[in-house]
Amino acid sequence: MLNGQIIKGIGGFYYVDTDNGLYECRARGIFRKQNITPLVGDRVSMSVVDEETKKGVVEDIDKRDTELIRPPIANVDKALIVFAVKNPKPNLSLLDRFIVLAEKEHLEIVIILTKADLDDRNELEEIQKIYELSGYKVIPVSNKTKLNIDKVKDELKNSVVVFAGPSGVGKSSLLNEIDKNFKLQTGEVSEKIKRGKHTTRHAELLKLECGGMVADTPGFSSLTLDDISEYDLKDFFIEFDDFDGCRFGSRCIHEKEPSCAVKEAVENGEIPKKRYESYLQLLNEIRQGKRRY
Structure with a gap:
């Protein structure tokens, strides 16, 4: 054996x-x-x-230590969630879905923002501020200018890492830049719909020269939260943990309850408003999904 x-x-x-x-x-x-x-x-x-x-x-x-459903990979240590600053336009609600599913599996999360050289409206700074305030490491990168490629390599060393994100954001291009031995197929972004063409057809672990392994996975346009309850969703928004003074304690889902410390933190700018709005959107989606069954 x-x-x-x-x-x-x-x-x-x-x-x-x-x-x-x-x-x-x-x-x-x-x-x-x-x-x-x-x-x-x-x-x-x-x-x-x-x-x-x-x-x-x-x-x-x-x-298995961990098990991801989409993409279907086991024993991952860390999730590098890859979104582009531009082309395609970043969908923060989708980014939050990736984060929730990675948090559910207790993965370390790093957010990679590609195509930083295309940022002409300071969107990069805004996104970086939201997620750093929420407690995540954010690394802007550019294949063109080689910005922070070494920082991404450091995140990959001695780990099994999943590269996840929608199509067209440059996951395969970034991996090719990180390790010159890779010759992964890359896909251009359609000018008509500004979405990437699927280029990765199956999940695969790739050995890295810098140590560790990375999973190159298919891009996704949607991620469901079917196995997460409306009462558990708050546990996967880690910034809420710093504000536990709610009147209803652990039973508070930070929506309509009075004396909610999380809602007060949103009002005071201690929790990014866009993250809270995303939380409410996902909360409503979970409820709607349960009503269909």
């Missing part, structure tokens, strides 16, 4: 990276009976079927 990690999965084949090299594996049929699907990032035990052709079978899957 060999131990390794699944770094790619395509069409029922799982590519397991081990100390003896990379093996193309099928998974045991028992996983299907147990309704278990191996994921990229899974730490596994495998048996060798043919050493010469590097064929094997995934026999066992270790317990």
